[in-house]
Amino acid sequence: MSGILILGAGRSSSSLISYLQQQAIRRQWQFTVGDYSLEAATERLAPSGYGTAMRFDIQDEAISAAAIAKAEVVVSLMPAHLHLLVAQHCLRQGKHLLTASYITPEMSALDAEARDRNLLFLNECGLDPGIDHMSAMQLIDSIRDRGGKLLSFESFTGGLIAPHTAPDNPWRYKFTWNPRNVVMAGQSTAKYLLDGRYQYIPYHQLFRRITPVTVEGVAYEGYANRDSLKYREVYGLNDIRTMLRGTLRYQGFCSAWNVLVQLGCCDDSYEMELVDTMTHRQFMESFVTHQHRSIEEAICDTLRLQSAGEEMKRLTWSGLFSNDLVGLKSGSPARILEHILLKKWTLDRDDKDFVVMWHRFVYEHQGRKHTVHAHLTSTGSNAIETAMARTVGLPLGIAASLLMEGKIKTRGVAIPVSRDIYVPVLQELKALGIELVEEEVV
Numbered sequence: 001m002s003g004i005l006i007l008g009a010g011r012s013s014s015s016l017i018s019y020l021q022q023q024a025i026r027r028q029w030q031f032t033v034g035d036y037s038l039e040a041a042t043e044r045l046a047p048s049g050y051g052t053a054m055r056f057d058i059q060d061e062a063i064s065a066a067a068i069a070k071a072e073v074v075v076s077l078m079p080a081h082l083h084l085l086v087a088q089h090c091l092r093q094g095k096h097l098l099t100a101s102y103i104t105p106e107m108s109a110l111d112a113e114a115r116d117r118n119l120l121f122l123n124e125c126g127l128d129p130g131i132d133h134m135s136a137m138q139l140i141d142s143i144r145d146r147g148g149k150l151l152s153f154e155s156f157t158g159g160l161i162a163p164h165t166a167p168d169n170p171w172r173y174k175f176t177w178n179p180r181n182v183v184m185a186g187q188s189t190a191k192y193l194l195d196g197r198y199q200y201i202p203y204h205q206l207f208r209r210i211t212p213v214t215v216e217g218v219a220y221e222g223y224a225n226r227d228s229l230k231y232r233e234v235y236g237l238n239d240i241r242t243m244l245r246g247t248l249r250y251q252g253f254c255s256a257w258n259v260l261v262q263l264g265c266c267d268d269s270y271e272m273e274l275v276d277t278m279t280h281r282q283f284m285e286s287f288v289t290h291q292h293r294s295i296e297e298a299i300c301d302t303l304r305l306q307s308a309g310e311e312m313k314r315l316t317w318s319g320l321f322s323n324d325l326v327g328l329k330s331g332s333p334a335r336i337l338e339h340i341l342l343k344k345w346t347l348d349r350d351d352k353d354f355v356v357m358w359h360r361f362v363y364e365h366q367g368r369k370h371t372v373h374a375h376l377t378s379t380g381s382n383a384i385e386t387a388m389a390r391t392v393g394l395p396l397g398i399a400a401s402l403l404m405e406g407k408i409k410t411r412g413v414a415i416p417v418s419r420d421i422y423v424p425v426l427q428e429l430k431a432l433g434i435e436l437v438e439e440e441v442v
Contacts, residue, residue, distance in 0.1 A: 002029050003029060003030030003031065003032065003070050003071040003072055003073075004020055004024060004029055004031055004032070004071060004072070004073050004075065004400060004404065005034060005067055005068060005071035005074045005075070006020065006032070006034065006075045006077065007034050007056055007058070007074065007075065007077060007086060008034075008035060008076065008077030008078045009033055009034075009035035009041045009043070009044040009077075010035075010077060011176075011386070012077060012100070012126075012177070012389045012392045013044055013077050014044065014384055014385055014386075014389045015389045015390040015392075016075065016077070016389070016392075016393030016394065016396050016397045017033055017044045017045070017046075017393075018046060019393065019394055019397035019398070019401075020400060020401065021046055021050065021051055023397070023401045024050065025050045027404070029404060030052075030070065030071075031050065031051035032051065032052045032053075032054060032067065032071070033045060034053075034055070034056025034067055035053075035055070035056060036056065036057055037055070038054065038055040041053035041054060041055070058078065058082050059085075064086075064089050065092075065093070068086075069093050072095065072096065073095065073097075073403050073404055074086060074090055074095050075099070075396055075400050076099045077099075077100070077396075080099075080101040080102070080104075083097075083099050083101055083104075083107065084104070084106050087107060087121055090119065090121070091110060091113055091114065091117065094117055094119065095119070096119055096120045096121070096122075096403050097121045097122070098120075098122045098123075098400055098403075099122070099123050099124075099125070100123075100124070100126025100127075100129075100130060100395075100396055101123060101124070101126075102123065102129060103123045103124060103413060103415065107121065107123060107413055108413055110413055111412045112412075114411065114412050115412040118411055119411060119412075120403060120408060120410055120412070121412070121413045121414070122399060122410075122414055122415070122416060122421070123413065123414070123415055124415040124416065125395050125396050125415070125416050126391070126393075126395060126396060127159075127355065127388070127391040127392045127395070128157035128247075130391075130392070130395045130396075131357065131376070131391060131395055131429070132155050132157055132245075132357060133231075133234075133415055133417050133422070134395070134417070134421070134422035135374065135376070135422075135426065136155060136235065136359060137235065137422055138426060139359070139372065139374060140153070140236070140237070140361075143363050143365070147365060148364065148365040148370070149363060149364045149365070150237055150361065150362075150363045151241050151362045151364055152240065152242035152360070152361065152363075153235070153237065153242065153243050153244075153360070153361055153362075154211070154242065154244045154245075154246075154360045155244070155358070155359045155360075156213055156220075156246045156247065156248045156358050157247065157248060157355070157356070157357040157358075158222075158248030158249055158355070158356050159177050159354075159355055159387075159388045160176075160249070160250060160353065160354045160355070160356065161174050161176075161353055161354055162352040162353065162354040162379050163218070163354070164352075165351045165352045165354075166351060169317070169344075170310070170313050171250075171252075171253055171256065171314050171317075171318070171345075172250035172252075172253065173249065174345045174347050174351065174353070175341075175345045175346060176347065176353040176380075176387075177388055179338050179341070179345070180334075180338055182338075183266055183334050183338045184266065184268060184334060186206040186224075186226070187266070187268075188203075189201065189202050189203065190223075190225060190228075191226070191227050191229050192224055192229065192243060192244040192245070193228070193229060193232075193240065193241065194242050195241055195242055196241045198229075204261065204262065206223055206224065207255070207257050207258035207261060208254075208255075208258060209224070210222060210254050211223075211224075211244070211246065213248060215356055215358050215377065216375070216377065218250075219250075219251045220249065220250060220251065220358075221248070221250075221253065221254050222246040222247060222248050223249075223254055224244060224245070225245045225246050225247060228244050228246075231245065234417060235417065248356055248358065252314070255311055256310065256314040259299065259303055259305070259311050262303055263284075263287040263288065263299070263303075264287050264333060265284075265287060265333050266333065266334050266337060267333045267334060268333070268334035268335065271330055271332055272286065272330075272331065272333060272336065275326060275328050275336065276328070276329045276330070277325070278325070279323045279324060279326065280321065280323070280324050280340055281321050281323055283320070283326060283333075283336055283337075283340070284320050284321060287333075295321060296321060318341060318344050318345075319340065319343060320340060324343075326340060327339060347383035348383060349382060349383050350382055350383070351382070351383050352381065352387075353379070353380040353386045353387050353388055354378070354379050354380070354387055355376070355377065355378045355379075355387040355388060355391050356376070357375060357376040357377075357436070358373070358375045359373070359374040359375070359436070360372070360373055370440060371440065372438055372439070372441065373438070373441055374436045374438040375436060376435065376437070378390060378391055391434060394429060394432060394434065395425055398424070398425045398428045399416065399421060399425055402421075402424055402425070407420070407424060408421055
């Protein structure tokens with residue numbers, strides 16, 4: 001009997017596990033969920049009695065080899081730096097592998113061997129990256145099929161909170177994905193193409209140079225992701241004049257986050273002193289000279305902010321000036337900031353998260369320019385059944401099911417930009433209520 005092995009039962013796994021468990025029951029596939037915490041793996045299994053939970057430790061060679069040997073398809077939701085260890089096991093044992101993480105150079109190096117063994121190592125098959133790739137390629141291929149030429153492609157995605165969730169939260173934001181990735185976002189120089197010119201945004205400017213985006217009447221702001229240029233060849237857009245990929249936030253987020261960046265609160269390169277006795281306020285005081293004035297006044301003077309402005313309102317609401325203890329024994333500024341923000345930015349049980357994706361294409365066809373906007377929105381049900389878990393997990397689950405059925409022919413280390421992957425995945429997502437809405441802008 002063929003089997004599916006899911007590795008990782010964390011915050012993004014609920015929809016994936018639910019979907020694949022249903023498919024396994026229907027088709028009588030073996031189904032296993034492995035996590036370092038056996039309790040977490042057990043909790044994720046639906047009470048159908050079908051499927052097995054196990055304690056999985058990728059550092060334990062015997063446990064890893066035995067678990068992967070029983071599967072035909074392995075889906076890894078473990079931290080990205082562990083995917084390579086899983087991939088090496090899959091190579092040795094001839095198993096397909098799927099992840100939602102960006103392809104690393106080390107993973108790319110396995111391409112030839114995976115092809116030789118007729119294996120697919122599919123990466124970037126979540127939301128962003130994932131649905132963004134697939135939905136973009138669907139429209140790009142459609143434009144090409146009609147004889148059009150792409151001139152510009154912009155794409156932004158955000159994991160936020162729903163409009164009516166936590167109305168007192170001035171950031172309009174809570175963590176719906178890895179908190180550390182949020183705190184560390186943008187620390188590599190962003191690179192993109194604008195009207196035929198290469199553009200570079202260093203970290204200290206990233207949250208000042210934003211793109212306004214409106215979706216369904218709601219105003220957002222987008223900041224550039226690290227490297228938009230690497231997808232030109234992947235998408236077949238080597239001669240395109242504008243290409244930009246980025247992240248969306250509600251209006252006002254970026255200017256407030258920029259304060260933390262300018263102060264140095266997101267630095268992860270050194271450990272701070274006396275963290276075990278440090279308060280939130282003392283943490284902030286560490287970054288500004290404030291003799292004979294309050295830390296709030298010092299920040300406003302240093303960064304030319306209004307004391308009653310929106311940036312200071314957001315920082316104050318977050319508890320950054322309180323006398324609460326940080327609650328860590330040690331840590332870098334970034335680690336401490338993450339820990340402080342988790343106290344206010346963790347989803348409450350009944351909170352609903354919100355995912356929004358937006359594309360803008362400009363293309364030329366028969367001598368005329370056309371602009372097409374496409375957008376997707378999805379709202380979660382609660383802190384467990386989140387829109388983020390749904391939009392990250394379902395593409396992986398659908399692709400895994402298609403692989404099990406022999407319907408995907410792509411092999412090697414890949415992302416989901418070929419028609420044999422994106423067409424059936426997007427069709428199934430549409431049936432499940434996840435679909436981009438396209439409109440031509442006159």
